[in-house]
C-alpha cells in the first residue's frame with residue numbers, strides 16, 4: 563500500500579507496509595502455525611484478509627503544535643508533533659472528522675500539551691467511528707483547566723462534526739506515556755456509540771475495549787458462532803467478554819450464555835444490548851453478564867459450562883484459569899488470541915484440550931499484529 567507519510571520517513575508505525583499484502587498474510591499464517599501446530603495440528607481454515615486501507619475504526623492521535631496550529635498524529639524523537647491527519651488506515655468519515663476537529667481545536671484555541679516542557683492541556687484526541695459514520699469523540703486533557711472551552715463550544719463542534727453521537731473529555735494528569743486517565747466527563751446526552759456488527763447493535767462506552775477492524779471482527783464473531791453452533795452446547799461462558807460480542811452472537815433459544823469481564827462499563831454496555839435484543843437474563847435462551855476477573859469466574863458462577871470462549875489481552879490466560887479448564891468437564895474451548903506466543907504457552911498448560919480447527923484473521927494489515935481463533939476439543 564502507498565503511504566506518503568511512510569515514504570517521507572515521517573511515520574514508521576506500519577512496519578511491514580513495503581511487503582505485498584498477500585505475503586504479509588502468508589507470513590502471519592506461518593508464524594501462528596509454527597506456534598500452534600505442535601499442540602495438535604488443527605485444520606487451518608483460509609485466513610481472513612482485511613482491506614488494505616481505511617480499516618481502522620479508531621484513531622488515537624497525539625495533539626502537539628501551537629495554539630491555533632495544532633498537529634494531530636505522533637511525536638518525533640524530539641517531542642515535536644508530526645501531523646498524520648490523512649493516514650490511509652482511517653476510513654473517510656474518520657478522516658473528515660479528524661480534519662474538522664483540528665479546525666475546532668484551532669478555532670477555540672485549545673492549548674496543545676508540550677511533552678518536553680510538560681506544559682499545555684490537550685494531550686490526545688481519540689475518535690471512534692461505526693460503519694454508518696456515527697462517531698464517538700474524546701478529548702484527553704491534562705486537567706479540567708480548558709474543559710469549559712470545549713463545553714462552551716459544543717454547538718460549534720456539532721456544526722463541524724455533525725455525526726458525533728458521543729462526546730467526552732478524559733482527564734490524564736500524569737506525565738507518562740499513557741493515552742488516557744481514569745476520569746471521564748461525558749458532554750453528550752448519548753453515552754454509548756452503537757456498533758452494528760452482523761445485525762447486532764453492540765454498544766461502546768468511552769473507556770471500553772472494542773476490536774479496531776469492524777469488518778474482520780464481523781467475520782471473527784461469525785466464525786466463532788459457527789463453531790459454537792456446530793457443537794451446540796446447552797451452556798456457554800464468554801470470558802473476557804468486553805461489550806459482549808461473542809456472547810450475543812452465540813445466544814440461542816435452547817442455550818444459557820454467561821459473559822464475564824473486568825470492566826464494569828463494558829458489562830453495562832453488554833447488558834444494555836442484551837436488553838435491547840429482548841434476551842432474558844436467566845433460563846433457556848438467556849444471556850447474562852457479570853463484572854468479574856476471569857480467573858475468579860469458575861468460583862463466582864455456578865456450574866460448569868459445556869463450552870467456554872476465552873479472548874484475553876496479549877498476556878494470555880491466568881495460569882490458574884488454564885489449570886481449571888484443563889481439569890474441568892468443559893468439552894470445548896474457543897480461544898481467540900492476539901498473541902500466538904501466549905496462546906501456545908496456554909495450550910501447553912491445557913494438554914487435554916486439543917486444537918481441532920483454527921483460523922487467522924488479519925485485523926492489523928501492515929504490522930506484525932493479527933488475531934487467531936482456535937477451536938479446542940477435549941481428548
Ligand SMILES: C[S@@+](CC[C@H](N)C(=O)[O-])C[C@H]1O[C@@H](n2cnc3c(N)ncnc32)[C@H](O)[C@@H]1O
Nearest residue numbers: 771802803804807823824825855856873874875
Ligand atoms: C481482547 S479484549 C476482548 C473483548 C471482547 N471479547 C471483544 O470481542 O471485544 C480483552 C478484554 O479483557 C478484559 N480483561 C482484562 N483483564 C481481565 C481480567 N483479569 N478478567 C476479565 N476481563 C479482563 C479487557 O477489559 C478487555 O475487554
